Amino acid sequence: MSSDVRFTDFKSDKQPTWCPGCGDFGTMNGMMKALAETGNDPDNTFVVAGIGCSGKIGTYMRSYALHGVHGRALPVGTGVKLARPDVEVMVAGGDGDGYSIGAGHFVHAVRRNVDMTYVVMDNRIYGLTKGQASPTSRSDFETSTTPEGPKQPPVNPHALALASGASFIAQSFSSDALRHQEIIQEAIEHDGFGFVNVYSPCVTFNDVDTYDYFRDSLVDLEETDHDRHDYDDAKEVILDADKEYQGVIYQDENSVPYAEQHGIGADMSDIPDGAPEDATDLVREFY
């Protein structure tokens, strides 16, 4: 790790193909700034992403990265982090990637509490497939596949996380650059699984969950008497159907990351040229 890393060092030379005005620009900038600010550099950082607009993030950032299959980014991140505790692991995905096809993995990643950061770029729409309902779309949101709206309640990712035993739950807004960066930084610094749902508006297909909508409706928890360490406070914020929040909603003060729980922490890339010295003992066990 070098101390003179600038956030631009995390930028690749590929120009993003996101639509002009896409919320993902702000989401990614905040991630890069937060990584630099927390003392990481591209060569000790691993970014994992799945499919969709969010999945392109590994292309536009410079780091070790894997752009995988739809919905499976969290298991990949888990593998990287457990094998390489010395590497900073950040997983990015979209609302479809994380709460639809990958919902099963989300629940288990949350309860496993591996020390990595999960950023969901939530625009409440499927953008790259040109505008279908996502798991976080409003129940009356009209799209090509839901002409009268999905007629089912949206997934509440924060509630899902809290119910699964999350140790860090946060919400940010990609357009509020400073707060977004601060919140990602807190997630990185958290000992355990740092989950941040980011409102990252789709300017092409979603004319309901817009920049203006979030700007007008978001309540910053920093400006309230919310206690992030209080489970009941977190529950109240998460289940509040009338307001949208940004900030750290919940943080378990006693979070023990997976590796510590399981007593692991070796660099697994380092192995000897032959069988381990005492491997003959393994054979003798079968005597």
Next chain:
Amino acid sequence: MVADFNWAIGGEAGDGIDSTGKIFAQALSRSGRHVFTSKDFASRIRGGYTAYKVRTSVDRVQSVVDRLDVLIALTPRTIEENLPELHEDSVIIYDGERTTMQNAEIPEEMIGLDVPLKRLAEEAGGAIMRNVVALGAACEVTDFPIENLDSALEKRFKDKGQKLVENNQEAARAGQSYVAEEFDHEFDYELETTDNDYVLLNGDEAIGMGAIAAGCRFYSGYPITPATDVMEYLTGRIERYGGHVVQAEDELSAINMALGAARGGARSMTATSGPGIDLMTETFGLVATSETPLVICNVMRSGPSTGMPTKQEQGDLNGMLYGGHGEIPRFVLAPTTIDECFWKTVEAFNLAEKYQTPVYLTADLSLAVTEQTYEPDAFDMDAVEVDRGFLVDEETIGDHQTDAEQFKPHEITDDGISPRAFPGTSGGAHMSTGLEHDELGRRTEEQDMRVEQVDKRNRKVETAEEREDWNPREFGDPEADALVVSWGSNEGALIEALEILEADGIDVRVISVPYIFPRPDLTEDVQAAEETIVVECNATGQFADLVEHDVLERVERINKYTGVRFKADELARDIKETLEA
């Protein structure tokens, strides 16, 4: 045929059949006798019929045969199920006081020993030891020194306290004395002991041990019969070497975790069975396209769908060869014996890293759950070599960067193998992706680069065909007119079938192939033979199809898909019939 002895214990699942059988197998192994075990089990936790069979000889045994000499029957069904294998000198040990056995019919021509197993066990300290009483009785019948059983009981129960060990030893002696005192029959069996030193293990355990020996540090899997033994073996052992096992939420997660760990630089593996392979196939293509070294172990069982989860089949060969969309370079290794399960696992890790590609390592159920004795030297740890392939570090990475100092993880090379940099290597930051990409790993749909990358990946297979040793294993008479080709666990039964056929004056050459892809060229061998028969446990002859495809010649086929492995005498009969047809 070797002078051998066949023993079994059978009852309902939940009767402790498995652990009792294992104790007897270990006692035999520790007495310096060769052992080969097989299991009949159903996919249920309690009830149903289940049996553990042990074949033993002072000579090597590597198959099951149609013969049963001593049977411990806990249920009448055990006798019915095994009737075809019982003969007039067979001894059946049973507890006539057991409610379920009161109506059991012991065939008149056989020797039935009614031993009050439960009552004797209670006197020794608990009814739960009734199977051990039966083992003691079996010792008396076979003139097998009971001290060997003592030693196996000690190994089994020492963690639970000396008192329990002693109670069990006492229970065994009660069974032994009862038979000695109550029956004046002269038994023909005598299990002599030797000074030989053997280990006893199954194929799944050998795969797990091979993984640790090869430096595997990360394993993620989801429990599934018959692959779970691999995971259970690694759990509690891999940690000693700084590794870790994760029980994932599903197979999709398991393979993706293993992929992540491999990208981090760990030697990484997952194991599953057919249905799990189907789920993993989604990520299989990503593993290949991102050029990630990964060992995927498929312990085959009867399919399709959930098929017969506890039964033998070699039906996934086509799936492993062709599964996945698009065209995917891969290796498929199929060990044929338990010691080869160990060595092929080591080889799988080396191939995966040398060629940066997924490797299927496949065993069939019979190979995976069967235990067999080996000299400890069969698993010589000093002979294990680890080849991590084309790695670059901070000093050498400069040779594989662009002018702008960007690392080329998919550099176009003559042998198709590109440099590999672990995270943390300065100057190595790069993206891997399932999208088609250029040398830097950046997405491309440019036509020339697409062709170059596809060719580069496929060239790895050509390189491996040139550099690696894909020789098959060979047995029997090399000059024989009849050639039998096989893969997987059929090898043992074939070797013993050779001896039976030889006694009948029929010479056969056997080629057993542990490499499915790439595989050895059998053209000359098939052309030299008057007749070629391919033996396998599936209905359509998947390996036979490959042989025909390779050599452009029709072959005969022997296919068994009952869910039960080939027996040596059965196979000899089938081969003879095919040759005479």
